[in-house]
Amino acid sequence: MHPLSIAATRAGRFLLDALLPPRCLNCGEAVADPGALCPACWGRLAFLDGPLCSCCGHPFEHEAGPGALCGSCAAARPPFRRARAVLRYEEGCRELILRFKHADRTDVAPALARWMGRSGAELIEDCDLVAPVPLHWTRLLKRRYNQAVLLSQRVAEAAGRPHAPDLLKRVRPAGERGRLTRRARRQRAARAFAVNVSWRERALGRTILLIDDVYTTGATVSACAEALLDAGAAMVDVLTVARVVRPL
Numbered sequence: 001m002h003p004l005s006i007a008a009t010r011a012g013r014f015l016l017d018a019l020l021p022p023r024c025l026n027c028g029e030a031v032a033d034p035g036a037l038c039p040a041c042w043g044r045l046a047f048l049d050g051p052l053c054s055c056c057g058h059p060f061e062h063e064a065g066p067g068a069l070c071g072s073c074a075a076a077r078p079p080f081r082r083a084r085a086v087l088r089y090e091e092g093c094r095e096l097i098l099r100f101k102h103a104d105r106t107d108v109a110p111a112l113a114r115w116m117g118r119s120g121a122e123l124i125e126d127c128d129l130v131a132p133v134p135l136h137w138t139r140l141l142k143r144r145y146n147q148a149v150l151l152s153q154r155v156a157e158a159a160g161r162p163h164a165p166d167l168l169k170r171v172r173p174a175g176e177r178g179r180l181t182r183r184a185r186r187q188r189a190a191r192a193f194a195v196n197v198s199w200r201e202r203a204l205g206r207t208i209l210l211i212d213d214v215y216t217t218g219a220t221v222s223a224c225a226e227a228l229l230d231a232g233a234a235m236v237d238v239l240t241v242a243r244v245v246r247p248l
């Protein structure tokens, strides 16, 4: 597009934004501030701010003391140090995240990244480098953007941390994941990621903060963490918008 027409489009959008009342990111109701949720949608979000597994972030019903681990992490410690999420992945946030992921609703990214900045403050504080979970290029072509990059970029920017959008590459497509068992999924995820040669030196001995939209079984971020540690990173933490919570 000609630079002038880009400028005109931008100006037009700016005008529209000024004329139209801001809308709830989730349901489209009028709200006071742009880039926010209406009180009803906000009230349906389940924030993970109670006691949790010190490693994978699985919520506990009761306070379990510092360093407490869930059964799964106690049995087999994941390769990452800590995984934290803003929200429990359930009805209140599912639609919002799915639209962000698959329906070009990239305007949701700033709000999600803001929440991540708050919930993940400790992890962000400790990291040297912020990086997204990558998409395979075939999926990137289909979807046109990697939702994790939109988040990691903003999280890094807000915290003044270096952003490494291409730290990891996916060397094999994710494939059909839905019908796989947890074990099969883990096996498929292993060796699916590699550290980009151009980042190898800068990742050595560093603490990496991995960003993704949803933590499902932890298989994907575990595979990423393994690739990073194999390449010489010192530590990997994981921050996501939401986390699937299954009964322990």
Ligand SMILES: [Zn+2]
Pocket (backbone or CB within 6 Å): 024, 025, 026, 027, 028, 029, 037, 038, 039, 040, 041, 042
């Ligand atoms: Zn709403």
Ligand SMILES: [Zn+2]
Pocket (backbone or CB within 6 Å): 053, 054, 055, 056, 057, 058, 069, 070, 071, 072, 073, 074
């Ligand atoms: Zn755990």
